[in-house]
Amino acid sequence: MLSLVDKEAMLQAQLGYVLEPALISEMAQLAKIRETTTDEIIVHVGDRLQLIPIVIEGSIKVSRENENGEELLLYYIEGGDTCAMSLQCCTKKIDSQIKATAMEPSLLLMISAEYMEIWMDQYKSWRTYIISNYHTRMMELMESIDAIAFMNLDQRLLKYLRDQAKLLGSLEILHTHQQVADDLHSSRVVISRLLKQLEIKGEISLHRNKIILKTI
8 A cells, every 4th residue: 555655756756847746745645546457447438436537657548438338549648647538527527428448557546526626726737737638638539530530440550559559668569459449449350451461561460469560
């Protein structure tokens, strides 16, 4: 179990450049720790959110899910980020509209939603942090829309693999073809065919439940 000193040190390392010491100290006292495993679902569609996550280590995939369980990737949050969609749901007191899944073992600080608005009034740095997160997520959503609207699926696939490699810090992507298909809202058969084409072109090499990029 992490001590108050440990939590404060982690927050300082991730957010000390934007949040003042008084706020970091308050967050460390109030935050709960959550450790996740790879592919663990943190938020389901329809959840009533009481706690807001701030990622300290690892990365989280945020996606939309329809009633048939089909997903569409929206964006990722990494160290120092929070989820703009979760903040919106808490502010409006509505059920979650997104699904959040851990991409890798991750460490989250969970902050009670009741403090969000208090800090918006009390700390200018918190307002800056939240607005910055909204802006970043909006730009990532626009990038996702552009990819769907203007890129062929093979181009989207290669971009997706490169984004995954950058996010996870490795050229080895431990995803099944079905997982990739789900993220790109396609079928496994189509994705497997496109992956084979990328392998023939020398962009990747395929292994059991693993895709290795040659370069980013």
